Amino acid sequence: MKKEENSRRRFLVTATSVIGAIGLGAVSWPFIDSWNPSQRARVAGAAVTVDFSKIEPGRQITVAWRQQPVWVLRRTPEMLERMEKTEHLQRLRDPDSSVTTQQPDYAQNVTRSLHPEHLVVIGVCTHLGCIPHFRPELAPKDLGADWMGGYYCPCHGSRFDFSGRVFKSVPAPTNLVIPPHRYLSEAVIEIGVDDEQAG
Numbered sequence: 001m002k003k004e005e006n007s008r009r010r011f012l013v014t015a016t017s018v019i020g021a022i023g024l025g026a027v028s029w030p031f032i033d034s035w036n037p038s039q040r041a042r043v044a045g046a047a048v049t050v051d052f053s054k055i056e057p058g059r060q061i062t063v064a065w066r067q068q069p070v071w072v073l074r075r076t077p078e079m080l081e082r083m084e085k086t087e088h089l090q091r092l093r094d095p096d097s098s099v100t101t102q103q104p105d106y107a108q109n110v111t112r113s114l115h116p117e118h119l120v121v122i123g124v125c126t127h128l129g130c131i132p133h134f135r136p137e138l139a140p141k142d143l144g145a146d147w148m149g150g151y152y153c154p155c156h157g158s159r160f161d162f163s164g165r166v167f168k169s170v171p172a173p174t175n176l177v178i179p180p181h182r183y184l185s186e187a188v189i190e191i192g193v194d195d196e197q198a199g
């Protein structure tokens with residue numbers, strides 16, 4: 001419980017920097033916000049709806065669900081290819097998402113999603129709850145020649161790939177958490193509820 005409160009506090013404190021860090025998200029937040037339930041409903045955990053067709057390939061937006069940032073990334077074929085490389089898989093701590101607390105059953109696969117192109121993941125580091133940065137570029141100077149794109153946590157250096165899978169030898173112990181979600185149509189998803197819960 002205490003850990004959850006700390007995470008929420010960090011999110012509130014860092015929300016501004018998150019929006020700034022993700023670029024497109026800074027533009028999209030007010031737009032996405034207008035589709036969604038009231039502030040009171042969001043705090044209570046109401047589901048959030050997102051339309052993937054409004055997100056450019058290779059970009060992501062951030063929405064709030066249960067006072068946490070949720071990243072919605074539209075992956076390109078190139079991003080998916082990078083994640084399949086053997087040398088990449090060998091560097092991951094849990095490439096098969098075997099820790100079952102980190103995702104629903106239907107996301108326990110290579111892309112940790114219902115659709116390979118679409119990632120929905122809670123943007124809170126599994127080490128101490130900081131907000132990682134979206135770093136899609138290949139081998140930037142500050143992250144090194146073997147960086148294939150993904151998420152980098154500036155607090156203590158944890159690294160995650162485009163599926164939110166954690167790398168070996170970093171402080172974060174597990175993959176990022178995939179929230180429950182389901183498709184309402186081919187491109188529209190609902191975050192916070194899945195078909196099982198909806199009955």
Ligand code: FES
Nearest residue numbers: 125127128153156
């Ligand atoms: S909180 Fe992310 S590495 Fe420590």
